[in-house]
Amino acid sequence: MTLTPVLSSYWDEPRSWSLDTYERHDGYRGLRTALDMTPDAVIDTVKASGLRGRGGAGFPTGTKWSFIPQDPPDAERPGKPHYLVVNADESEPGTCKDMPLMLATPHALVEGVVIAAYAIRAHHAFIYVRGEVVPVLRRLQHAVAEAYAAGYLGRNILGSGYDLDVVVHAGAGAYICGEETALLDSLEGRRGQPRLRPPFPAVAGLYASPTVVNNVESIASVPPILAHGPDWFRSMGGEKSPGFTLYSLSGHVTRPGQYEAPLGISLRELLDYAGGIRAGHELKFWTPGGSSTPIFTEEHLDVPLDYEGVAQAGSMLGTKALQIFDETTCVVRAVLRWTQFYAHESCGKCTPCREGTYWLVQVMERMEAGEGTPADLETLLDIADGIAGKSFCALGDAAASPIISSLRYFRGEYLAHFDSGGCPFDPALSALTSGVGAP
Template identity: 75%
Template sequence: MSAEHPEKLLSPVLSDSWDDDRPWTLDTYRRHDGYKGLHEALRMDPDAVIALVKDAGLRGRGGAGFPTGMKWQFIPQGDGKPHYLVVNADESEPGTCKDIPLLFANPHVLIEGMVIASYAIRCSHAFIYLRGETVPVLRRLQAAVAEAYAAGYLGKDVLGSGFDLDITVHAGAGAYICGEETALLDSLEGRRGQPRLRPPFPAIAGLYACPTVVNNVESIASVPSILHRGKEWFRGMGSEKSPGFTLYSLSGHVTNPGQYEAPLGVTLRQLLDISGGVREGHRLKFWTPGGSSTPMFTDQHLDVALDYEGVAAAGSMLGTKALQVFDETTCVVRAVTRWTEFYAHESCGKCTPCREGTYWLVQLLRRIEDGKGVEGDLEKLNDIADNINGKSFCALGDGAASPIFSSLQYFREEYEQHLREGRCPFDPAASTVWADQGGSRRGSVPTHTTAQEKGVLA
């Protein structure tokens, strides 16, 4: 990356049209080669589309990084059952804020990707499960779906191909647990959102007990450009095992928070160079590479390659690429307490380790933060987290335990300071600056801090 032109590192693909006038419209999307990937796909055999996406190396952008083409390949063919595609747009983890801006600015890229994916897995009805609180995004998405129907990209005989597809936009009721794919399917079927026992996996018995692919918004939105520009172009970015581009959500104590679209494998140091660095007069203390459910990093991890292998080798997970940056004014205990309160509140209560464990984690953390902790509390905190990690019904428990383990690993002295001094050594008023700064540009659109995110620092 050039020191004089750090923004050359950015690779705007999904965000390429965000600065245009009315980027959410079909006309604007077509000006940016919209639906050309679909035309390419419909000229191919469905199995060839799956093979192309698999060969391109596209990995799921929702957290675990599972190969997208491989997930499509798991759908049994010739089974006589309906097949379904469900897009998980229930974005709700603290710090994660890439899917909602993408849908608000460029909904047609998701719709085109859904048509391609549905054609590949022989699906005639696809669903978008959207976080219900985001009403403006819901309306914009519904309008885009209506535009696609009117233009012949959806409905009967899509573009004269003989392929039929309907898309339903469904608004969830605001439960973090519904971001877990099987809980999402239960919610979509009208039941309380709770994780299902697996196996069977959704590819065999998903929505309405039929073969189902559940993908993240960004995963599906990345498909059209692969069909249009080719797998070699896609593999020309990123690393060998983590190819392509992705959206990095940079928030917190940075000069210009926002969405930065770049090849996988960039570092936080490079992204901070682009975004103006940590807020003036302060230094980096800790940060999350993939949202609050991933083990935190410190300033010693500034040069870790932000791809799936690089982050895992350093002891964390890339997750949703939600890079929350905290400076030295932030109390680690306070931040971890706020995150844990979120997980305790959002636990569905189905399994004992998560339901009971997150509750007791909150009680201990609050006691320590208030300066009322006693000897042995840190060992007890670690023990409770260990009884949740890997023992809960779904990954929510693991996510709740992650910040406990990592904060004790890197900042145990700060916890001990709370115990020794009988108080929180940080001034709460000093860590409330999370201003939305800067204007939008290609490859980088500022995020808006939610009340919940502010609560992490308040």
């Protein structure tokens, strides 16, 4: 399967982020097409394309837009305003696709925002970006200013009579704000914590008004669909998971980076493009969608990397963050670091996650130091079972997934920590690493 650069087709051009460069590459052509259509026709076009959310869950984007109440307000029923919110709070360990996209081609996102807001009849849109990524914030703010000056934002966009204002909002840096309802609370000025659902954001989202929350890549994929048509989009990928997407390869590969390919490509094929595992080493385990997804091993190299294929193999496609680890990596140490991250980022709202992640760290730290017992393995699974599916939001599932899956594939490595009295990958205890320490 060949690569299909669409979003990333000219990231390497000088000043790829500028409006001039974007317009040279058919920029805002999709918007012009959309403004000649009715909002409902735009939604139907996105539905027909089969575009699925690129933020992790893979929910059909057009269907999500159609959940917004479509009855136009009148004098007797003024109704509530509609809002579009772009979730650019990319913070999943290993995930690094949205930030490069906004740095290289921010206008792809801005154009997608205008099309999506027009489709759902919104006149205000917000792009929620992590506050730590100052260069991305500046690049995005500059692109929004360029769009206003060129008539792509503001009043009477391109003479269509449609008005839209866009606000780039800097978050305070909390992983939990990647959860859409926690993001909405943060955007409203409150502490970011997930909300009880129902009501869902489509009914009562930002400021208790109908709201659509979409990921950066989902929105940026809309302009090419409007410009080239849903059939063109469906010519890539599979029937249930059509289109192109960005795969983020990081870790022990020769050429880490972003690889844009049709959904359904395998890691074996992506590794061919990335130059394979780093010289002199071999694959040990990897994540198909970031640290919150159950890990895979070498036996899963040919699993189709689409929503159905990865799920059938026992994991989730998630954000398509492919973290690659070779044989020098201690599984227990890697899982411990992920677990520490989730314990630190737990918002504390619900007991299973607040208490469960804390105790997972305590047990994992004892085991990684070689001070645990085989009975601790069952304790870990018991705690993970008390979190997965029982926490207020998906953070609990994220914390449990790497533990459950690593014990499934690497129970012997956990036991080796007990036998060695510490990590067997520590050069002081073992020659397993041949002088290369675990990362």
